[in-house]
Amino acid sequence: MQLTNRSKVVSDKHQTALEKLYLPAVLKGMSITISHLFKRSATVKYPEQKRAMAGVYRGQHILKLDENGAERCTACGLCAVACPAEAITMESAERKKGEEHLYREEKYAQTYEINMLRCIFCGLCEEACPKEAIFLTDRIVNTEFERDDFIYGKDKLVEKIDKRIDVTKRQTLEVAKFKQLADTKHNTVWTGKQIKGKH
Ligand code: SF4
Numbered sequence: 001m002q003l004t005n006r007s008k009v010v011s012d013k014h015q016t017a018l019e020k021l022y023l024p025a026v027l028k029g030m031s032i033t034i035s036h037l038f039k040r041s042a043t044v045k046y047p048e049q050k051r052a053m054a055g056v057y058r059g060q061h062i063l064k065l066d067e068n069g070a071e072r073c074t075a076c077g078l079c080a081v082a083c084p085a086e087a088i089t090m091e092s093a094e095r096k097k098g099e100e101h102l103y104r105e106e107k108y109a110q111t112y113e114i115n116m117l118r119c120i121f122c123g124l125c126e127e128a129c130p131k132e133a134i135f136l137t138d139r140i141v142n143t144e145f146e147r148d149d150f151i152y153g154k155d156k157l158v159e160k161i162d163k164r165i166d167v168t169k170r171q172t173l174e175v176a177k178f179k180q181l182a183d184t185k186h187n188t189v190w191t192g193k194q195i196k197g198k199h
């Protein structure tokens with residue numbers, strides 16, 4: 001039964017005496033190999049050498065803290081709904097009294113997980129987030145031996161307060177302007193001065 005229409009008729013042409021020697025083919029192959037010695041290498045010795053990433057490169061996610069170190073994520077679930085790969089899962093919990101310094105909103109993500117094996121790094125979770133909580137960074141997701149290790153929980157996703165991650169390269173002027181609107185002011189993380197300096 002024919003499964004595709006990509007079948008090819010195999011040639012039954014007999015080799016010439018020269019072709020039977022294989023020498024021309026070997027020399028042709030060697031010339032190609034040698035020519036590459038004089039060309040710029042297409043590879044780098046990673047991880048010692050690293051290529052410059054584009055400013056818009058989308059790598060490992062982080063969950064941002066606000067200016068006071070509280071988690072911005074309010075477990076609304078919009079990122080999970082927007083995710084075409086169904087890579088995000090979370091469980092919400094209610095903030096208790098005295099936890100205001102930990103969680104910015106009354107509801108927060110008790111657990112938040114991203115399966116990096118499912119993720120296609122499309123950035124839709126970042127776009128969907130109304131709280132400016134999730135961002136994709138220029139970090140490359142680590143290689144692992146176990147599949148379970150690719151499921152990143154809050155321990156890997158929430159940024160450290162003493163090691164804030166700059167995501168301004170991922171911010172366009174349009175996003176910055178959106179944050180300055182009165183009804184979206186809760187998202188403001190840039191000042192007018194920063195926007196002028198950037199453009
Ligand atoms: S980057 Fe895309 S695929 Fe990955 S978690 Fe976000 S929405 Fe899902």
Ligand code: SF4
Pocket residue numbers: 072073074075076077078079080090109128129130131132133134
């Ligand atoms: S990261 Fe943003 S979109 Fe996702 S649950 Fe948290 S607040 Fe909602």
